[in-house]
Amino acid sequence: xxxxxxxxxxxxxxxxANVLDLGCGDGxxxxxxxxxxxxxxxxxxxxxxxxxxxxxxxxxVLQMNLETxxxxxxxxxxxxxxxxxxxxxxRQTEAILxxxxxxxxxxIVTFPNFGYWKNRVQVLTGTMPKSEAMPYEWYDTPxxxxxxxADFEGLCRTIGARVIERIVISPEGRRVNAFPNLLGSxxxxxxxx
Amino acid sequence: xxxxxxxxxxxPQRAHFDAPLQLASGTTLAAFxxxxxxxxxxxxxxxxxxxxxxxxxxxxxxxxxxxGDPRSTGWWDNMVGPGKPVDTERFFVVGVNNLGGCxxxxxxxxxxxxxxxxxGARFPFVTVADWVNAQARLADHLxxxxxxxxxxxxxxxxxxxQWSLSYPGRLGHAIVIAGAPSLSAQNIGFNEVARQxxxxxxxxxxxxxxxxxxxxxxxxxxxxxxxxITYLSDDAMMEKFGRELLGERPRFSLDVEFEIESYLxxxxxxxxxxxxxxxxxxxxxxxxxxxxxxxxQGNLSAALAAARAKFLVLSFTTDWRFSxxxxxxxxxxxxxxxxxxxxxxxxxTQGHDAFLMENEDYxxxxxxxxxxVAREVGA
Numbered sequence: 302x303x304x305x306x307x308x309x310x311x312x313x314x315x316x317x318a319n320v321l322d323l324g325c326g327d328g329x330x331x332x333x334x335x336x337x338x339x340x341x342x343x344x345x346x347x348x349x350x351x352x353x354x355x356x357x358x359x360x361x362v363l364q365m366n367l368e369t370x371x372x373x374x375x376x377x378x379x380x381x382x383x384x385x386x387x388x389x390x391x392r393q394t395e396a397i398l399x400x401x402x403x404x405x406x407x408x409i410v411t412f413p414n415f416g417y418w419k420n421r422v423q424v425l426t427g428t429m430p431k432s433e434a435m436p437y438e439w440y441d442t443p444x445x446x447x448x449x450x451a452d453f454e455g456l457c458r459t460i461g462a463r464v465i466e467r468i469v470i471s472p473e474g475r476r477v478n479a480f481p482n483l484l485g486s487x488x489x490x491x492x493x494x
Numbered sequence: 495x496x497x498x499x500x501x502x503x504x505x506p507q508r509a510h511f512d513a514p515l516q517l518a519s520g521t522t523l524a525a526f527x528x529x530x531x532x533x534x535x536x537x538x539x540x541x542x543x544x545x546x547x548x549x550x551x552x553x554x555x556x557x558x559x560x561x562g563d564p565r566s567t568g569w570w571d572n573m574v575g576p577g578k579p580v581d582t583e584r585f586f587v588v589g590v591n592n593l594g595g596c597x598x599x600x601x602x603x604x605x606x607x608x609x610x611x612x613x614g615a616r617f618p619f620v621t622v623a624d625w626v627n628a629q630a631r632l633a634d635h636l637x638x639x640x641x642x643x644x645x646x647x648x649x650x651x652x653x654x655x656q657w658s659l660s661y662p663g664r665l666g667h668a669i670v671i672a673g674a675p676s677l678s679a680q681n682i683g684f685n686e687v688a689r690q691x692x693x694x695x696x697x698x699x700x701x702x703x704x705x706x707x708x709x710x711x712x713x714x715x716x717x718x719x720x721x722x723i724t725y726l727s728d729d730a731m732m733e734k735f736g737r738e739l740l741g742e743r744p745r746f747s748l749d750v751e752f753e754i755e756s757y758l759x760x761x762x763x764x765x766x767x768x769x770x771x772x773x774x775x776x777x778x779x780x781x782x783x784x785x786x787x788x789x790x791q792g793n794l795s796a797a798l799a800a801a802r803a804k805f806l807v808l809s810f811t812t813d814w815r816f817s818x819x820x821x822x823x824x825x826x827x828x829x830x831x832x833x834x835x836x837x838x839x840x841x842x843t844q845g846h847d848a849f850l851m852e853n854e855d856y857x858x859x860x861x862x863x864x865x866x867v868a869r870e871v872g873a
Binding site: 341352353357359361364373 | 822825826829832834837841855863866
C-alpha cells in the first residue's frame with residue numbers, strides 16, 4: 302500500500318520530471334516516483350544509515366547537510382524540489398524554503414499539522430501531543446519547528462511564496478476538505494516563488 | 495551479515511603489448527608490459543569485471559597473499575575478497591600495476607630494449623589518461639568488453655573518473671573515492687618538495703642512478719615522510735602519536751625522540767627499500783597534470799559531459815589533501831550533466847588515508863552500492 306502523502310505528491314509531479322528530495326530518508330518517495338512517474342533525480346540525506354538505505358534501494362543520494370543550504374545547486378536546476386516531513390525538524394526553516402524555491406521551479410512541502418484536533422486535545426489536557434504523524438516524546442523529538450496550516454501559510458506570505466495547491470489528509474489517508482486545520486493531520490503544499 | 499575471508503594465495507601475471515602506445519606528452523611507447531592480478535571468475539556474459547586502480551604508491555597486488563610470504567597482504571585486502579564489499583565470489587577483479595611503475599610493469603627501472611640499460615630519466619612522462627589507455631589494452635587482452643565498475647582511491651579515483659571520459663561505453667559504474675578533479679596549488683607544492691628531495695639527492699645522478707649501483711635513498715625517504723604527513727589528519731596524528739617521547743625525558747639531541755619522528759622515519763625507510771625514485775617522480779607528475787576540466791576551458795561540467803557511467807563519489811571528513819569540497823566539485827559537475835550519482839561524506843578521523851581503512855559507514859556504503867552493481871550485471 303502506498304502512503305496517502307506519497308500518492309498526493311506523485312499527483313503533482315509530471316512524468317519524467319527532474320526532482321530533488323530534501324531529507325529523502327531511505328529513498329521510499331523517490332523509489333515510488335521513479336516507478337509511478339519515471340522521474341529522475343536525487344535525494345539529500347545526512348544520516349549515514351539512511352544514505353546506505355537509499356543506495357540499497359537504488360536511489361541517487363547525496364550526503365549533505367540541508368542546514369547549510371543548497372549552495373551547490375544552480376537556480377531552477379530541478380522541476381520540483383520536495384521537502385517531505387522534514388521542515389519541522391529543520392533549524393533553518395525559512396532559509397530552506399527560500400532555497401528550495403530558488404533551485405526548483407516548484408516546491409512540494411509536507412508536514413504534520415500541529416493544529417490537528419487530537420493534538421489540540423492533548424495540549425488542552427496538559428501534555429505534549431503524540432500521534433502517528435508525530436510519534437516522539439517531547440524530550441527526544443527531532444521536531445523543533447512544528448506548525449499548523451495557518452502558521453505555514455503565514456510563513457509563505459512572509460517569504461513571498463505562492464501556494465498553488467494544498468491537500469490535507471486525515472490519519473486514515475482520506476482527503477479533508479472541511480476545517481482542514483482542525484481535521485487534517487498531514488498537510489501537503491505545492492508552492493512557487 | 496555475510497562472512498568474509500581472505501583470498502588466500504594469489505599469483506601475479508604479465509601481459510606484453512606490442513602495438514605502440516601514443517602518450518599525452520607526444521611520445522610513443524613502442525611496446526610495454528603490464529603486471530596484473532585477477533581474483534574471482536569472469537562470468538559467461540563477461541559482465542562482472544571490476545578494475546581496481548591503484549594510488550601513488552600502490553601496485554597490482556590488491557588482495558590476498560603470495561605463497562611463502564604471509565606478510566605480503568595486498569594493499570586493499572579489507573575491501574576485496576570473498577564476502578567483502580568487492581566480493582570476489584561475485585566479481586572478477588583486476589588489479590594492475592600502472593605504466594611507469596616499479597613492480598613489474600614497464601617503467602623507468604625496466605630495461606630499454608633500444609639500449610639494453612634501464613630507461614632511467616629517459617622513460618617518458620605518463621598521464622592518468624595514458625594509464626587508462628594502457629588499462630584498456632589489458633581489458634582487451636582479458637577479453638573484457640565492459641567493466642561493471644572501475645574504482646580507486648586518491649590517484650586511483652582519478653583513473654576511475656578518467657575511464658568515464660576516455661571510454662564512456664566500457665564501464666557501468668565509476669567509484670571515485672577520496673579523489674579530486676585536479677590538484678590544488680598546495681597539492682602540487684607538496685609534490686614539488688617531494689620531487690626536489692629526490693632530485694637533489696647526490697645519489698640521484700640525473701635519474702640514472704641504476705648505473706651507479708646506488709639509489710637516492712635519502713630523497714625517497716624524505717619524499718615519503720612528507721607524503722605521510724599529508725595523508726594523516728592533525729587529529730589522527732595527535733591521537734596516534736601525541737607528543738610521546740621514545741625515552742623518559744628530552745635528550746636535547748637530533749636523534750629520534752618523538753614517536754611521530756620514529757613513525758615517519760620508519761615509513762620513509764620502508765618506502766625507500768621498495769619503491770623506485772623515478773617512478774615516484776613520474777607518479778607525482780601524473781597527479782599534477784590531471785585536470786580534465788582543462789580540456790573544456792576550465793569548465794569541469796563541460797568536461798564531464800562525455801561520461802555515461804553511474805557514479806559513487808566518496809570523501810572523508812578529515813581528508814585535507816583531497817578534501818570533501820573537491821569531491822563535491824565532481825558531484826556538482828555530474829549533477830550538471832544529470833548523471834546518476836550518489837555521494838557520501840564519511841565521518842573519519844583518519845585523513846586521506848581513511849580510504850584504505852576499515853570504517854563501518856564507509857564499508858556499509860560500499861557494500862550497498864556494490865550489491866546494486868552486482869544485481870545489475872547478474873553477478
